[in-house]
Amino acid sequence: MSDAPIFTPRRELGRTGFVATALGIGDLADRNVPVESCVATVRRALDAGLNVIDTAPNYEDGYSEEVVGCAVRGVRRESVFVIDKVDHLDQPVGPQIDGSLARLGLAHADLFVCHNLSEMATFERLCRPGGGFDQLADAVKAGKCRFRGISSHAPDVLLAALAAGVCDVVMFPLGPFVDERYVAEVLPQAREAAVGTVCFKTFGAGKLVGDTSGYNQPLKTRPRGKVSSGGTDDAAATLPRLTVAECLHYTLTLDPDVALLGLSYPNEQDAAFAAARAFRPLAADRMADVRRRAIDARRDKGPCWWNPDPHA
Numbered sequence: 001m002s003d004a005p006i007f008t009p010r011r012e013l014g015r016t017g018f019v020a021t022a023l024g025i026g027d028l029a030d031r032n033v034p035v036e037s038c039v040a041t042v043r044r045a046l047d048a049g050l051n052v053i054d055t056a057p058n059y060e061d062g063y064s065e066e067v068v069g070c071a072v073r074g075v076r077r078e079s080v081f082v083i084d085k086v087d088h089l090d091q092p093v094g095p096q097i098d099g100s101l102a103r104l105g106l107a108h109a110d111l112f113v114c115h116n117l118s119e120m121a122t123f124e125r126l127c128r129p130g131g132g133f134d135q136l137a138d139a140v141k142a143g144k145c146r147f148r149g150i151s152s153h154a155p156d157v158l159l160a161a162l163a164a165g166v167c168d169v170v171m172f173p174l175g176p177f178v179d180e181r182y183v184a185e186v187l188p189q190a191r192e193a194a195v196g197t198v199c200f201k202t203f204g205a206g207k208l209v210g211d212t213s214g215y216n217q218p219l220k221t222r223p224r225g226k227v228s229s230g231g232t233d234d235a236a237a238t239l240p241r242l243t244v245a246e247c248l249h250y251t252l253t254l255d256p257d258v259a260l261l262g263l264s265y266p267n268e269q270d271a272a273f274a275a276a277r278a279f280r281p282l283a284a285d286r287m288a289d290v291r292r293r294a295i296d297a298r299r300d301k302g303p304c305w306w307n308p309d310p311h312a
Contacts, residue, residue, distance in 0.1 A: 002307055004274055010174035013052070013257050014196025016147055018081050022252060023276055024052035025202060026260035038063075042071035044265050046080065048273060052198065052258050055104075056085035056115055057096070069104035082106065082169075083198065084152065084226065085115035086132070089122055095137035096259050097144050103257030111169055112136060112145040114195045115216075118154040123161065124264040133166040155181035162189050174199035174259070176242070176250045176294035177208060183254055206296045208242045208261070242290065245275035250290045253282045 009019035025045045030040050040055070055068040065084065072080050084100045086093050097112055114132055119124055126132035136148035151171035154160050161167050170190055172182055178201060190197050203209050251259045263269045282290070 005047070006277065007049035009051060011257065013081065013198070014190070015194040016081075016110075016168055016196055020081060020196075021049060022259060023050055024054060024258040024260040025050050025263055026054050026065060027059065027064075027262040028264055029055075029060045029067045030264065031060050031063050035063075035070070038067040039071045039270060041264065041266070042067060042270075043074060044266060045269060046071065046075055048269070050078060050307065052083065052260070054083045054198070054200075056087060057100055057103070059113075063289050065100055065103040066105075069106055073105060077106070077116065081110045083113065083169075084145075086136070087111050087115045089114055089117060089126065089132060092184045093132055093139065096141050101144060108143055109145045111147045113149040113151050113171060115151055115159065117150045117152050117161075118157055120154075120157055123150075123157050123265070127164060130157060155179055155186055158182075158186045159189060160196060162186075163194050165256055167194075167195055169196035170196055171198045171200065171260075173201035174230045174251050174254055174256055175202045175204060175208070175247060176290045177201075177204050177298050187254065187256065192235045196258075197256040198258045198260060199251065200260045201218050202251040202259055202261060203244070203247050203300055204294070208247055208294055210245055211299040242294060243275075244271045245278060246250050246290050248272060248275045249282055250287060251281050252279050253287060257266065 007021045007023060010022050011019060013020040021075075028042055038056070046053075053068055053072065055064045057065060059065070068082065072082060082104070084097075084104065086096050088096060093112075097109075101109065102105070113128060114136075117126070133148065133273060136145070139145050140148060147168035147171035149167040149171065150158070150161050153173060155172075158170055158172055161170060170186070172186060173179075174182055174197075182199075187197060239270075248259070248261075261272050263272060
């Protein structure tokens with residue numbers, strides 16, 4: 001890559017005031033990879049201009065936070081929007097945030113979200129006086145984070161959170177193989193409320209763009225059921241698949257504020273960067289074609305827990 005950044009900030013992330021790039025840096029850390037290599041991979045994406053990065057305590061038992069913190073400490077802090085998460089929704093928020101900041105080695109994160117908040121009963125409990133959302137607000141007042149939000153795999157919970165006004169940013173799946181309600185309801189309501197949208201699952205955890213382990217294994221099995229190229233480009237497809245460009249162009253056409261991508265290896269980064277540079281919004285018939293072929297591309301590749309439709 002040249003020394004000039006490939007990406008430049010595009011628009012404000014909801015009401016946060018932070019001007020974000022269209023792509024964000026998602027899942028990276030792997031304890032099988034030395035920390036220096038993981039940090040170098042993050043820095044490569046930062047050098048390309050990406051300015052949103054996501055982590056969580058349960059991503060490799062804190063290893064992801066350590067990697068992200070080390071990478072971010074090497075750049076101007078205000079130039080990168082750091083997203084971290086509260087994993088244990090039945091436990092006090094404050095100690096979890098303190099633990100995350102210690103692993104990050106940062107004085108604050110930009111956003112803490114309630115991680116995988118996908119049950120309505122849990123959401124309602126967190127909304128009670130003194131509950132999780134109030135505790136997140138206390139962390140904002142204390143300067144430990146600037147904003148609060150949720151990540152969720154449940155449209156009903158996301159819509160309830162938007163209606164309740166408890167989120168500055170919402171995170172949810174968005175790609176050619178997810179519940180249509182994310183597109184038809186969640187995205188427009190978030191925009192109307194000036195709530196930022198940071199989306200994931202563009203590649204269906206890697207399953208849309210390759211064969212899973214067990215089918216000639218062109219994708220490398222990684223923690224938490226994720227799959228990636230493993231840094232190689234020589235795997236032949238056995239099952240139907242979409243291209244990186246088709247998946248990314250589909251998500252970008254839907255126009256979330258940020259699309260988080262797993263960018264674990266230079267070849268994965270280069271493929272995503274090339275697709276992003278070539279992006280032009282897809283016409284309605286092309287969007288429908290990608291959705292149709294995504295069904296075949298996901299079939300026989302293991303469970304799809306972010307889309308429970310038994311017919312998909």
